[in-house]
Amino acid sequence: MPSLLANAGVGHTPIVELTGLRPYLGTRIRLFAKLEWFNPGGSIKDRACWRMIEEAERRLELTPGKTLLDATSGNTGIAYAWIGAAKGYKVSLCVPASINPVRRRILEAFDAELILTDPLDGSDGAIVEARRRFAAEPLRYCYPDQYSNPDNWKAHYDGTGPEIWDQTEGRVTHFVAGLGTSGTFMGVGRRLRELRGDIRLVSVEPDSPFHGLEGLKHMETAIVPAIFDPKLADERLTVSTEEAQEQVRRLARESGILAGVSSGANLLAALRVADALLGRGEEGTIVTVFPDSGERYLGERFWTEGKAP
Numbered sequence: 001m002p003s004l005l006a007n008a009g010v011g012h013t014p015i016v017e018l019t020g021l022r023p024y025l026g027t028r029i030r031l032f033a034k035l036e037w038f039n040p041g042g043s044i045k046d047r048a049c050w051r052m053i054e055e056a057e058r059r060l061e062l063t064p065g066k067t068l069l070d071a072t073s074g075n076t077g078i079a080y081a082w083i084g085a086a087k088g089y090k091v092s093l094c095v096p097a098s099i100n101p102v103r104r105r106i107l108e109a110f111d112a113e114l115i116l117t118d119p120l121d122g123s124d125g126a127i128v129e130a131r132r133r134f135a136a137e138p139l140r141y142c143y144p145d146q147y148s149n150p151d152n153w154k155a156h157y158d159g160t161g162p163e164i165w166d167q168t169e170g171r172v173t174h175f176v177a178g179l180g181t182s183g184t185f186m187g188v189g190r191r192l193r194e195l196r197g198d199i200r201l202v203s204v205e206p207d208s209p210f211h212g213l214e215g216l217k218h219m220e221t222a223i224v225p226a227i228f229d230p231k232l233a234d235e236r237l238t239v240s241t242e243e244a245q246e247q248v249r250r251l252a253r254e255s256g257i258l259a260g261v262s263s264g265a266n267l268l269a270a271l272r273v274a275d276a277l278l279g280r281g282e283e284g285t286i287v288t289v290f291p292d293s294g295e296r297y298l299g300e301r302f303w304t305e306g307k308a309p
């Protein structure tokens with residue numbers, strides 16, 4: 001019998017206040033980050049995958065003997081892989097062959113099957129391959145399709161959003177998050193807008209199609225996720241890979257927080273929102289998410305850039 005976990009410890013992640021990054025932070029302008037690597041699989045994607053799998057089971061789309069199939073550049077795959085192992089399902093993942101080697105080893109540890117796609121086609125190439133396989137053998141697979149599955153954003157609508165509201169005691173005025181599948185932004189954004197009509201929702205994207213912001217999409221040139229509604233955002237900010245990496249280095253050295261690269265992108269955008277508030281003499285409570293930990297990126301060179309050899 002596979003070990004069935006009741007709730008598996010997904011969600012209810014800690015939130016921390018960041019004060020050291022600007023001299024003015026911590027009083028009239030406050031900045032909080034939710035540390036999503038405290039999820040069991042080490043990233044925010046545990047939330048969406050847990051919800052999509054539980055709902056697929058409830059609808060009898062995922063039954064014993066079926067294989068879980070999806071396209072993912074990393075964290076979603078890790079979430080499927082550990083949940084599949086815990087619940088006793090085989091997992092097949094379409095991933096660009098350029099996948100970060102640390103993530104690849106984690107997927108292999110959970111015994112997931114990897115279907116490698118052309119790195120030049122990026123995450124879109126992996127999506128095309130997953131669709132092709134599902135179309136060829138629909139009875140073999142359960143294909144949650146995180147880009148089109150409403151359970152993705154609902155995990156954040158029912159989980160991440162209310163957690164942010166409670167952890168800030170209803171004080172949140174701005175929410176800032178990067179767009180990958182857009183599940184985090186859509187789910188948290190919709191919930192917070194219901195709780196507080198004047199919430200400002202700020203989305204974050206890479207500034208170019210070829211970027212190193214793992215997990216984020218350049219919407220203008222990517223396959224736009226079906227769950228994405230561009231009308232939800234009040235403001236759309238863009239960040240370069242180098243700027244995000246710089247923030248990641250600073251977070252580690254100056255705040256003692258080892259975060260992943262998309263966290264650096266989210267942080268930079270949140271600091272821009274904070275600076276703009278300061279410039280207008282306004283106050284506010286800004287919340288962002290740190291989707292995964294810097295441990296998944298330790299092989300990258302940027303950690304030592306700017307340091308004497």
Ligand code: PMP
Nearest residue numbers: 075180181182183184215262291
């Ligand atoms: N950052 C990282 C590291 C991710 O893996 C993801 C998921 N693709 C995101 C950000 C974006 O999250 P979402 O898919 O909910 O938009």
